[in-house]
Amino acid sequence: MPAVPEGTLSVVLMIGAGLFVWSFARAASADLGFVAEQLIVRYCRSSESVNSPEEFEAHWLRMEERIRRLPRGVAVAQSVTVPFESQWTYSVLLNGDTLPLIKGGGLHLNGISTDYFRALQTPVIRGR
Structure with a gap:
């Protein structure tokens, strides 16, 4: 059986x-909120052939210029993290604040350049 x-x-x-x-x-x-099909992600470590903040900035500008020359490009942008991959989280408390800390919660940050939302083809509905 x-x-x-x-x-x-x-x-x-x-x-x-x-x-x-x-x-x-x-x-x-x-719907992820951005167009991922034609997105190119390039990771860069600060120790990748640069010795000063000025060299790091020049390195990024050269890399941006090379990427801008690619055919059919919409925009080039820089960010600290990639959507759905990683995040920076900070807890923000004021002196005397008695709110409980939420494990895994906090302020989520991502440093981005000017064309970030244009590169992701994400419309900004309102804001500064």
Whole structure:
């Protein structure tokens, strides 16, 4: 009688595989808030052939200029982190503040350059 448990297990595995594929397809088509299909990400460490803040700035400007020359480019921007990859989190408290600290919470920061939202093709609806 091992055919019944094997058949049941096969059906359960097939249903699980179908749900996985369905979930993956939905996740792949989710609106991320930016256009990722033609996005080029280049990681740069500050120790990558630079010795001073001036050299670092010149290195970034040279790299930006080279990327701007690529065909069909929309914009070039710099940021500290990439969406959905990493983040900087800081806890901000005022003197005498009694609010409890939330584990994993805080102020999320990302240093960006001027064309960041244009490069991600994300419309800025309002703000400064």
